[in-house]
Amino acid sequence: MGVGTRLAAAAAMTATAVLLAGGTAASAAPVPATATARAAAGAAVTFQVASASPALAPTPFTAPGRRLKLGAKGAAVKALQTRLRELGYVPGKIDAKYGGTTQSAVWAFQKVQGITPTSTISSRTWNALENPKAPKVLVPSGKPDRVEVNLTKQIAVLYDEGLVKLITHISSGSGIPYCETAVWQGREQRFCGDARTPTGNFKTTWRRPGWHKSYLGQLYNPIFFNGGIALHGALSVPLYPASHGCVRLPMHVAEILPGMLGTGVPVHVRGKFRR
The missing domain is CATH 2.40.440.10 (L,D-transpeptidase catalytic domain-like)
Incomplete structure (x- = not known):
């Protein structure tokens, strides 16, 4: 099986895991997607990492408020993906399709916000997207460039020059x-x-x-x-x-x-x- 096929399979397996578990990741300087990432997304895509920091207030966001489940499509999903990427999570391609890659970003976001991870996007998650919390800093005296792995939350955070660059499930x-x-x-x-x-x-x-x-x-x-x-x-x-x-x-x-x-x-x- 080729790597591109494996990546696509991974997204599908993540989606399946959502259904079995019942209910996270990233994108500030442009990072070119490789051919493998493009193959997994099904089209050309450039991953970008949105710098975020506890000291920086997120841009205003008005949630669509529509209840979303895995497999959903449309403008509300695109708004979800765009907001997650802006906050430092990795939803994959901004394609208005709620698949496995977006689900992993949702999981990460929900865990940081203190929401039990779920495949459904309801009012609590939308409200948190409007007023998000930054991930807890585990090592306040750490170097500006570092990775923090939070075993309790089951998330990892990549810091670049003291700013959150990537948050993942x-x-x-x-x-x-x-x-x-x-x-x-x-x-x-x-x-x-x-x-x-x-x-x-x-x-x-x-x-x-x-x-x-x-x-x-x-x-x-x-x-x-x-x-x-x-x-x-x-x-x-x-x-x-x-x-x-x-x-x-x-x-x-x-x-x-x-x-x-x-x-x-x-x-x-x-x-x-x-x-």
């Missing part, structure tokens, strides 16, 4: 101990772990473009920051911690993140998810 380590058998380095081996995403202060190290095979599965555009733990794209990024320890990202976010996040950038992991 994530899925971190499940915390469920595992033992799995896999063929690695030419022989069958057994791997066990606690499936935790450790908290602490780290820095981005090595990375790989495209799909990278690890002994526990496939990682898309991984950016490692703590040994074998990475920020990476995945075909499944549910509303609960589900990884072996890495920080899973929606595929369209993982597509653009390597161009926005350099090597040696601090990554601060805080919090704890409570089921």
